[in-house]
Amino acid sequence: MGDRDSIGSGPAPLDASKLKVTLSETLKPLQPIETLRFGQSFSDHMIVANYDPETGWSAPEVKPHGPITLDPACSCFQYGGNVFEGMKAYLGPDGKARLFRPDMNMRRLERSCGRLALPPIDGDVVLELIKCLVDLERRWIPKESGYSLYLRPTVIATRPGLGVIASDHAMLYILASPTGPYFQVLKPVSLLAVSDNVRAWPGGTGGHKIAGNYSPGFLPQQAATAKGYDQILWLFGDDRRITEAGAMNFFVVVKRDDGDGVDLITAPLDGTILPGVTRASCLALAGDPEFQKESSLRLHPREMVYTMSDLAKWSSEGKLLEALAIGTAVIIGPCNRIGHEGKDIVLPGAGMGPVGTALRKKILDIQEGRTEWKGWGVVCP
Ligand SMILES: *Cc1c(COP(=O)(O)O)cnc(C)c1O
Numbered sequence: 001m002g003d004r005d006s007i008g009s010g011p012a013p014l015d016a017s018k019l020k021v022t023l024s025e026t027l028k029p030l031q032p033i034e035t036l037r038f039g040q041s042f043s044d045h046m047i048v049a050n051y052d053p054e055t056g057w058s059a060p061e062v063k064p065h066g067p068i069t070l071d072p073a074c075s076c077f078q079y080g081g082n083v084f085e086g087m088k089a090y091l092g093p094d095g096k097a098r099l100f101r102p103d104m105n106m107r108r109l110e111r112s113c114g115r116l117a118l119p120p121i122d123g124d125v126v127l128e129l130i131k132c133l134v135d136l137e138r139r140w141i142p143k144e145s146g147y148s149l150y151l152r153p154t155v156i157a158t159r160p161g162l163g164v165i166a167s168d169h170a171m172l173y174i175l176a177s178p179t180g181p182y183f184q185v186l187k188p189v190s191l192l193a194v195s196d197n198v199r200a201w202p203g204g205t206g207g208h209k210i211a212g213n214y215s216p217g218f219l220p221q222q223a224a225t226a227k228g229y230d231q232i233l234w235l236f237g238d239d240r241r242i243t244e245a246g247a248m249n250f251f252v253v254v255k256r257d258d259g260d261g262v263d264l265i266t267a268p269l270d271g272t273i274l275p276g277v278t279r280a281s282c283l284a285l286a287g288d289p290e291f292q293k294e295s296s297l298r299l300h301p302r303e304m305v306y307t308m309s310d311l312a313k314w315s316s317e318g319k320l321l322e323a324l325a326i327g328t329a330v331i332i333g334p335c336n337r338i339g340h341e342g343k344d345i346v347l348p349g350a351g352m353g354p355v356g357t358a359l360r361k362k363i364l365d366i367q368e369g370r371t372e373w374k375g376w377g378v379v380c381p
Pocket of ligand 1: 086209244246247248249274275276277278279326327328329
């Protein structure tokens with residue numbers, strides 16, 4: 001105890017000013033951008049920090065990207081203690097690297113850690129570390145529009161032992177991966193609406209970005225692929241409420257009865273929906289008079305419960321105009337058909353129309369630094 005410099009003040013908080021830098025001896029060659037596949041290649045370095053219940057957070061360290069060594073009894077391997085974030089750094093025409101609303105990712109990371117009873121972590125400090133990594137790995141950000149450096153901050157439970165209890169040890173690591181458009185340039189995706197498997201349920205963890213939410217979806221995803229669909233539209237409940245598409249939020253654009261423009265509809269944040277940064281940004285833009293003016297669109301953002309029968313009804317009445325899958329990786333992508341009980345709902349214009357197009361353009365302009373918008377683009381470092 002005597003040699004701790006934090007006596008009396010508890011375990012040390014994460015501190016970006018203590019960052020140690022161990023650079024890689026040889027830097028990897030950059031890959032031609034056409035060959036980039038989402039999350040398949042990584043930059044030269046990563047940032048790592050460890051939490052010990054006695055001493056707190058270690059000095060974070062930049063080190064070469066590579067394997068980590070852990071006791072196989074660690075909580076993350078046995079009980080799935082693992083939370084993560086997904087964000088992107090874009091290179092602007094001014095040569096600056098920008099993150100998109102990273103504070104929202106950091107608050108979500110704090111909430112995810114809290115939900116899994118992981119040691120507390122200060123998201124603002126994680127953001128400082130992310131900015132350091134982006135600055136260090138600038139050469140990995142492709143300059144072409146739609147390309148970016150995908151960042152994957154991860155916190156894992158590293159308590160070594162089989163006790164079924166909260167982990168009092170943790171590791172933070174931040175990976176960087178150069179990435180292109182998630183799907184081939186705006187190739188529409190087809191969705192299979194599924195209700196025999198559910199992604200999330202009231203009181204569950206679907207509203208948090210925790211690893212355990214994802215692997216149970218792989219088997220239903222394989223079944224959907226075998227039936228010729230790209231992604232799953234997750235339904236919930238006897239009334240077949242629409243929740244999310246794959247690991248993306250889902251929006252539909254519906255013509256209004258009063259003729260006053262269109263509704264932009266998505267499910268409410270009731271704990272079964274991941275509170276996406278892109279989702280929140282689309283809702284905010286849709287309700288913003290300035291955006292409506294510049295896009296010449298009359299939009300009514302609505303977070304509401306809606307079901308498969310609503311979709312079928314709107315479609316048969318010709319009111320279902322667009323269906324959009326939304327998230328950091330894809331930004332905004334069209335859904336061209338939705339299969340349910342042997343029939344397909346087919347979207348006009350392959351799912352994308354003026355609303356999806358205007359939202360996508362605006363968000364990409366902000367992300368790539370062509371437009372200033374309410375402080376959403378945050379320059380690194
Ligand atoms: C990450 C994620 C999203 C999208 O969130 P963004 O913050 O926009 O990237 C949507 N749904 C699920 C299940 C997710 O994991």
